[in-house]
Amino acid sequence: MAFCVAIDGPAAAGKGTIARAVAAHFGFAHLDTGLLYRAVGRRMLAGERPEDAAAALAPDDLADENALRRPEIADAASKVAVIPEVRAALVDFQRAFAARAGGAVLDGRDIGTVICPDARVKLFVTASPETRAERRFAELTGRGIAAEYEDVLADVRARDARDSARATAPLVAAPDATLLDTTTLSIEAAVAEAVRLVGAGRP
């Protein structure tokens, strides 16, 4: 069976950085599944039905990652992610990616619970809301996107609530996931710990 690493957790906990670093370290492919929901959210903001947008999603929709990272797109993404038909339309693509022969790392909210319940390694990456808001604030301003810390914190809390409360595939750690709390860890320390955990799970 292909070696799949599932990395889940709330917004701005460090999942993306950790997933990219783990993939680079082991030579695995990486899919940030949040981009799929962001792309659907962007098409919804442009007037499309989210269900139709998810069914018609194409590689071009993911091309402009900087635009997909904008806060209003994140908010739209967490709204469309509540819709069961949207989630269902994105399952096959994610599972096919997870089955890549060379190994794959997927990060998101439901990778270890729904998309790859048989993943060889599952990490649930978390951090306090304040720490996550500080990181997201630094990321946005670093990208030249104007933001206020208090707004970013409110957005983090609102998305946590929506992602955790939804009926279909809510944000929850798989029972067999290893918890990685990055609140007091540097990026380097968090990545090193993730690489160690994935290495321990390799055949």
Ligand code: DC
């Ligand atoms: O990881 P992110 O911030 O890019 O995710 C954007 C939104 O997409 C998030 O609020 C919830 C949703 N999402 C999801 O429901 N399931 C996933 N596997 C990934 C993201």
